[in-house]
Each structure stands twice: as structure tokens, then as C-alpha cells.
Amino acid sequence: DSGVTQTPKHLITATGQRVTLRCSPRSGDLSVYWYQQSLDQGLQFLIQYYNGEERAKGNILERFSAQQFPDLHSELNLSSLELGDSALYFCASSEGTGLSHEKLFFGSGTQLSVL
Amino acid sequence: AQSVAQPEDQVNVAEGNPLTVKCTYSVSGNPYLFWYVQYPNRGLQFLLKYITGDNLVKGSYGFEAEFNKSQTSFHLKKPSALVSDSALYFCAVRDYSSASKIIFGSGTRLSIRP
Numbered sequence: 001d002s003g004v005t006q007t008p009k010h011l012i013t014a015t016g017q018r019v020t021l022r023c024s025p026r027s028g029d030l031s032v033y034w035y036q037q038s039l040d041q042g043l044q045f046l047i048q049y050y051n052g053e054e055r056a057k058g059n060i061l062e063r064f065s066a067q068q069f070p071d072l073h074s075e076l077n078l079s080s081l082e083l084g085d086s087a088l089y090f091c092a093s094s095e096g097t098g099l100s101h102e103k104l105f106f107g108s109g110t111q112l113s114v115l
Numbered sequence: 116a117q118s119v120a121q122p123e124d125q126v127n128v129a130e131g132n133p134l135t136v137k138c139t140y141s142v143s144g145n146p147y148l149f150w151y152v153q154y155p156n157r158g159l160q161f162l163l164k165y166i167t168g169d170n171l172v173k174g175s176y177g178f179e180a181e182f183n184k185s186q187t188s189f190h191l192k193k194p195s196a197l198v199s200d201s202a203l204y205f206c207a208v209r210d211y212s213s214a215s216k217i218i219f220g221s222g223t224r225l226s227i228r229p
Binding site for chain 2: 002004033035042043045048056058090092103104105106107108109
């Protein structure tokens, strides 16, 4: 068990809908990362937060947004969903900002299916 | 821009034989390099990392990786493969001169046959 909790584990929704994925990092970890894993795109970095502030941005669509709350949990909001958004979404956490070489601890992921 | 490549989608090895999973990288500065493993229906787990110093890095489950700066490679190795090593392996790189982006390769599926 990595200590990173993601909910829900599975999510089935329809095109055009909006969903929220939730992540609780390991106790004490300040950084949260979101990744999207799909068969054709591999593991894509979406966004990183450190202690409530956005720290780095990757290939995140404008329809997607995220935030990290004062208790350090994070939410990834996906709106106007398309079939191509179906993927496994991972959250990871680490102690620091990512500017050092700390390792990431991954949750088990949320499997999103858009029908 | 930083990038990492895993040229093999799949590697097949007989149990007991040595294994190598290849990774090459491109960064503008000095790299931090990582290997992660993903078992079915699980998140990624850290195996090992290279920061600086000794080019041979030892990690979890008997794995090691060799950093080669001239070839910009960071291949994962194990002297004797186990069936339980069968999983998806990801190489990752971070350029510590930029802000916090950790880029993963496309993954290599390792299959160990008994």
C-alpha cells in the first residue's frame, strides 16, 4: 500500500458530462501529481501541485482542471467529457516540490469510462 | 525539452536468464533518472533512481540500472529473471534545471516464461 488514496476506483459516465476525481496524498506529502494513462498515449503528465499552489503543467486539456486544498487532498475535474477521455487516471504524491530527486508514490488509479 | 524513450514494447525472457529493459533519455541539463514497475490493476511502484555518482544503481527486487552518459541510456537489468518479475516497466526522467516535470517513457512489458 503506497499510502495514496484515490476515489472512486471506477467511474462510468456519458459524453458531455462532468466528473471529479479525488486524491488523498501520503501523510505529510506536500506535492500531488496527476497522470493520465491510456493505451495509445502511455503515461501523460497532467499537472502538479505543491502545498496548494500549481507548480508544473503538462498536457492538460482546457476542459480539465485541478486544485489542491488546504488539507492537501487534490481533485481533478474533467468536463465536457469525450470518448477519448476514457483512461486510467493516477495521482501520485511526494514529499517535496519535485525540484529534488524524491520518488513518487502512486495511488491505484481511477478508471474512467466515457460511453 | 526533455524526453525518454523505451524502444521495446515487450521483452520476453526465460526464467533464470538475465534481463535488460532499455531506456534512453534527452534532457538539456543533468538528469535524474528513475525506473518504476506497474503490476496489473495497481499503481506504479518505485524501483530505483540515479542522481549522481556511481553509474550502477541498485534497487528493489534485485534490479539494477546502469547510467551511461555518453549513450544517454539508463538500462534496467537483473542477473536472473523470475516469473514474478512479469509486469510493465517505466523509465522516467527529470531535468533538475526545470520545474518539476517528471516525464515517463511509453513502458515496456516484461514477460518471464517458466
